[in-house]
Amino acid sequence: MSHDGHHSVVIPAPGPEFVPHTVAHHFDTPVQEFQSLKLGFWLFLATEILLFGGLFAAYFYYHDLYPETFREGGRLLSWKLGALNTSVLLASSWTMAMGVRSAQTSQKKKTLIFCGLTVLGAAAFMVVKFFEYKSKHDHGLVIFTELFSGYDEAAKQLPWFKDYDGAMANVPHGHMFFAIYLTMTAIHGIHVLIGAGLILWIMKGTAKGRFHAGYYLPVDLVGLYWHLVDLIWIFLFPLLYLVP
Amino acid sequence: MAAHTHNDGHAHGHADHHGHGELQMGHHHVSSTAMFTNVLMVLLVLTIVTVAVSRFDFGGANMLIAMGIASVKASFVILFFMHLKWDTAINKITFLCSFVFLSLLFIFTLADQATRRLDHDIHVVKTKVDKQWVHPSTLSGK
Amino acid sequence: MTTNVPVIDAHPTVPGLPKNYLNCSRGFMSWAGTLDHKRIGIMYLIGTLLTFLAGGVFALLVRLHLWEPHGMLFTNEKYNQIFTLHGAFMVFLFVIPAIPGALGNMVLPLMLGAKDVALPRLNLLSFYLWLSGAVLATLAIVLGGFDTGWTFYAPYSLYTNQAVVTIGLAIFLLGFSSIFTGLNFIVTTHKLRAAGLTWFRMPLFVWAIYATAILQVLATPVLGITVLLVAFERLYHIGIFDPRLGGDPVLFEHFFWFYSHPAVYIMVLPAFGIISETVSVHSRKPLFGYKLIAFSSLAIAIISFLVWGHHMFTSGQSTYAMFAFSFLTFFVAIPTAIKEFSWVATIWKGSIALNSPMLYTLAFLIIFAIGGLTGVILGALNVDLHLHDTYFVVAHFHYVMMGSIALAFFAGLHHWWPKMFGVIYDETLAKIACGIIFVGFNITFVPQFIMGSQGMPRRYATYVDEFHGYHQVSTIGAMILGSGVALMVYYLVASLLQRKPAMENQWGGVTLDWQTPTPPPLENFYAPPKVTHEVYDYSTLDLKTLQRPVS
Numbered sequence: 001m002s003h004d005g006h007h008s009v010v011i012p013a014p015g016p017e018f019v020p021h022t023v024a025h026h027f028d029t030p031v032q033e034f035q036s037l038k039l040g041f042w043l044f045l046a047t048e049i050l051l052f053g054g055l056f057a058a059y060f061y062y063h064d065l066y067p068e069t070f071r072e073g074g075r076l077l078s079w080k081l082g083a084l085n086t087s088v089l090l091a092s093s094w095t096m097a098m099g100v101r102s103a104q105t106s107q108k109k110k111t112l113i114f115c116g117l118t119v120l121g122a123a124a125f126m127v128v129k130f131f132e133y134k135s136k137h138d139h140g141l142v143i144f145t146e147l148f149s150g151y152d153e154a155a156k157q158l159p160w161f162k163d164y165d166g167a168m169a170n171v172p173h174g175h176m177f178f179a180i181y182l183t184m185t186a187i188h189g190i191h192v193l194i195g196a197g198l199i200l201w202i203m204k205g206t207a208k209g210r211f212h213a214g215y216y217l218p219v220d221l222v223g224l225y226w227h228l229v230d231l232i233w234i235f236l237f238p239l240l241y242l243v244p
Numbered sequence: 245m246a247a248h249t250h251n252d253g254h255a256h257g258h259a260d261h262h263g264h265g266e267l268q269m270g271h272h273h274v275s276s277t278a279m280f281t282n283v284l285m286v287l288l289v290l291t292i293v294t295v296a297v298s299r300f301d302f303g304g305a306n307m308l309i310a311m312g313i314a315s316v317k318a319s320f321v322i323l324f325f326m327h328l329k330w331d332t333a334i335n336k337i338t339f340l341c342s343f344v345f346l347s348l349l350f351i352f353t354l355a356d357q358a359t360r361r362l363d364h365d366i367h368v369v370k371t372k373v374d375k376q377w378v379h380p381s382t383l384s385g386k
Numbered sequence: 387m388t389t390n391v392p393v394i395d396a397h398p399t400v401p402g403l404p405k406n407y408l409n410c411s412r413g414f415m416s417w418a419g420t421l422d423h424k425r426i427g428i429m430y431l432i433g434t435l436l437t438f439l440a441g442g443v444f445a446l447l448v449r450l451h452l453w454e455p456h457g458m459l460f461t462n463e464k465y466n467q468i469f470t471l472h473g474a475f476m477v478f479l480f481v482i483p484a485i486p487g488a489l490g491n492m493v494l495p496l497m498l499g500a501k502d503v504a505l506p507r508l509n510l511l512s513f514y515l516w517l518s519g520a521v522l523a524t525l526a527i528v529l530g531g532f533d534t535g536w537t538f539y540a541p542y543s544l545y546t547n548q549a550v551v552t553i554g555l556a557i558f559l560l561g562f563s564s565i566f567t568g569l570n571f572i573v574t575t576h577k578l579r580a581a582g583l584t585w586f587r588m589p590l591f592v593w594a595i596y597a598t599a600i601l602q603v604l605a606t607p608v609l610g611i612t613v614l615l616v617a618f619e620r621l622y623h624i625g626i627f628d629p630r631l632g633g634d635p636v637l638f639e640h641f642f643w644f645y646s647h648p649a650v651y652i653m654v655l656p657a658f659g660i661i662s663e664t665v666s667v668h669s670r671k672p673l674f675g676y677k678l679i680a681f682s683s684l685a686i687a688i689i690s691f692l693v694w695g696h697h698m699f700t701s702g703q704s705t706y707a708m709f710a711f712s713f714l715t716f717f718v719a720i721p722t723a724i725k726e727f728s729w730v731a732t733i734w735k736g737s738i739a740l741n742s743p744m745l746y747t748l749a750f751l752i753i754f755a756i757g758g759l760t761g762v763i764l765g766a767l768n769v770d771l772h773l774h775d776t777y778f779v780v781a782h783f784h785y786v787m788m789g790s791i792a793l794a795f796f797a798g799l800h801h802w803w804p805k806m807f808g809v810i811y812d813e814t815l816a817k818i819a820c821g822i823i824f825v826g827f828n829i830t831f832v833p834q835f836i837m838g839s840q841g842m843p844r845r846y847a848t849y850v851d852e853f854h855g856y857h858q859v860s861t862i863g864a865m866i867l868g869s870g871v872a873l874m875v876y877y878l879v880a881s882l883l884q885r886k887p888a889m890e891n892q893w894g895g896v897t898l899d900w901q902t903p904t905p906p907p908l909e910n911f912y913a914p915p916k917v918t919h920e921v922y923d924y925s926t927l928d929l930k931t932l933q934r935p936v937s
Contacts, residue, residue, distance in 0.1 A: 039334060040504065043573070050604060053349060057350055057640075065357065094284040101274060158631065182624075228326075230325075244310040342604065352711075353637070356704050359707060
């Protein structure tokens with residue numbers, strides 16, 4: 001309900017398979033709405049950078065303190081799986097960028113296909129991650145079933161870090177690398193899942209014809225989120241799998 | 245109302261630029277498929293480079309090299325996939341700020357860590373008792 | 387700044403009776419699901435005032451306990467929980483969200499001439515995140531309480547057998563509430579300013595909230611990851627803060643203060659913003675040094691990221707880092723002093739009206755001078771080694787948090803109360819309450835400066851006999867302070883029941899928030915305002931409209 005006698009601005013649909021977009025009542029123009037939401041989202045992405053930044057700071061802090069631990073720990077991760085997952089995420093970033101482009105040019109079918117491929121990329125990433133985690137579990141480096149068993153005060157031992165092969169026997173605090181590995185990749189993995197969920201939501205809206213050249217903002221923003229997930233992984237890969 | 249500033253920093257005449265987007269959302273830039281594909285190729289090549297350089301030991305420069313390559317890759321993602329190259333100045337500043345302020349966390353925290361070692365060395369030299377340096381936080385782990 | 391549209395008229399020529407945001411719709415859902423920034427502001431106001439009262443009760447319990455050297459009321463363990471509750475409630479539930487959440491939400495879009503904040507749904511989400519945080523924090527009390535102090539220092543917070551994970555989660559949610567509020571205000575300030583409202587025509591409250599918002603967005607995520615890591619430590623022992631596992635608790639302090647020092651300015655900058663408004667309006671004089679005050683807010687925001695290590699002078703941090711942090715700390719004093727002097731210069735030769743908001747403002751100016759200067763003392767490395775963790779520190783930050791921020795909040799509350807509700811409180815009682823609060827506050831905390839300089843450590847449930855007198859005076863002061871606050875709550879609530887109408891422009895403000903009807907209509911302005919004058923230009927003030935009561 002508007003007191004000033006102005007009616008809400010409506011962006012027309014470019015074709016019969018699309019629906020028009022009504023600009024929110026408190027904005028005067030579509031440009032204002034677009035720019036406001038986009039700025040808001042970039043600010044949100046900045047908070048994500050700082051949130052992950054804390055983890056990276058912890059990584060560098062302990063990398064500096066226990067260099068051997070990190071070197072040995074890094075050797076126990078499969079750089080091949082890491083490189084594979086890097087490539088998967090980069091490719092999915094490409095499909096996402098193409099999905100946004102298709103929405104910008106009102107190509108509904110192509111948007112759906114590219115977004116679908118991106119979700120597949122996310123799934124592939126998580127499958128590879130699962131096998132990686134399983135291998136760490138089997139070697140006693142991160143025993144997931146014992147994760148919440150608490151610190152064994154008497155034995156002065158961490159139940160989730162047994163290191164069956166003794167691979168970390170000669171370095172101080174071997175669990176430290178794997179604790180940081182687990183925490184960083186798990187928080188990143190949660191972001192992958194959230195991203196995939198958002199892309200599915202975008203696909204639903206695309207199927208209904210909500211996104212087109214006149215209004216593709218949600219596709220654009222979800223795309224930015226997905227690229228951020230990729231961006232963080234670009235740094236995680238060399239730090240964890242190829243410990244410098 | 246609307247004190248918004250119009251975009252000034254965007255490239256016109258890019259491969260297939262769609263004018264109607266400009267009219268309706270004030271947004272502007274549609275990149276070409278070829279550009280996206282080229283960026284992907286660059287990123288994949290740089291991934292190979294990342295792995296390749298990790299085979300060599302450059303001593304203290306290892307971390308710098310690895311993070312340098314990662315930063316180049318990240319820049320490609322930010323500028324092209326995330327379209328920041330064609331975005332508004334305020335959005336560019338916003339995202340850049342997050343890295344600037346994050347670097348403050350890194351610089352001060354790591355400087356404390358590095359100079360604490362220095363503290364300890366001075367102490368050791370002065371007392372001439374213990375020649376082997378042990379970081380205080382490693383003691384409790386024994 | 388005035389507009390060329392006579393929007394001051396509360397009875398515009400629009401069909402139908404003018405309805406304001408309070409009576410335009412009714413029912414629980416019209417509030418619980420509202421997207422209107424003013425209603426969300428009111429909900430924040432109620433919520434933060436309730437937590438302020440709860441935190442105040444905890445404070446009084448602490449003071450009562452300390453009436454006797456061996457403690458009057460609690461076991462030592464219980465005492466630890468009570469002062470932790472006082473700190474955590476006051477900092478995370480009241481001081482950080484109160485001014486941006488309640489007054490910022492209410493006033494910022496009005497000052498910008500906008501219909502709402504840029505992201506109204508996110509605004510409502512912020513409030514519900516705050517509410518969830520408040521509920522979880524209360525739940526944590528039921529689940530056994532927490533005794534870590536509001537700072538949650540590792541390694542104690544990792545080992546204590548209490549509800550640390552619950553309160554950690556609460557703080558994570560409160561953090562995101564704060565982030566989203568800040569994000570919203572940045573976008574609103576950038577994109578929803580009225581026509582003609584250039585950056586240097588914005589009221590200084592907007593500048594202050596904007597600088598605060600930058601801090602909220604850039605610092606709070608680090609608090610989020612820090613409390614998550616503490617929770618992970620407790621759940622699966624990652625070891626990065628745990629010295630048993632090779633971790634370094636000092637890293638926790640770095641992370642915590644990377645947020646919590648800027649957080650001091652998240653708390654105090656909005657207070658500065660309020661004072662800039664009240665000083666100008668109640669002296670009816672343009673602010674002295676407008677641009678300097680605006681830029682000093684940004685300078686404080688940036689410098690605040692460079693000084694966090696001054697909380698860690700006794701933590702085992704490296705000597706070199708301490709030099710740097712101590713040196714950098716002094717720079718904060720410069721922009722802060724610029725503000726204080728500018729406010730005083732604004733009052734000079736002004737047409738001063740000693741209304742209750744102005745009295746609270748004057749109290750702020752005196753108390754903040756002490757709070758700020760003792761901060762400079764504590765920033766000196768060698769002095770702090772003696773004073774660290776003593777009552778001197780407690781007194782210092784209460785002069786800032788309670789004496790300055792809470793009093794500025796009260797000043798703002800009294801200043802905008804007629805705008806918010808269209809009613810005016812009992813001015814006489816307000817002036818009396820302000821006096822009681824000012825006197826009670828100083829009686830409470832001056833003895834704490836003295837005790838602290840003599841070595842009385844903070845957070846102790848018992849103390850040696852030589853401090854007995856000081857503690858008793860402090861407790862008496864706290865009771866006086868508490869009764870002043872109780873009186874304030876009484877007359878504010880009474881004003882809502884008595885409904886004595888306020889004036890359309892109660893104090894004669896000229897910023898856009900005073901150019902809309904009182905209380906404002908749903909979308910704030912009947913016609914989009916257009917700003918043609920400089921900010922704080924009182925020459926065009928129409929004195930006749932000030933005398934007209936709201937209908």
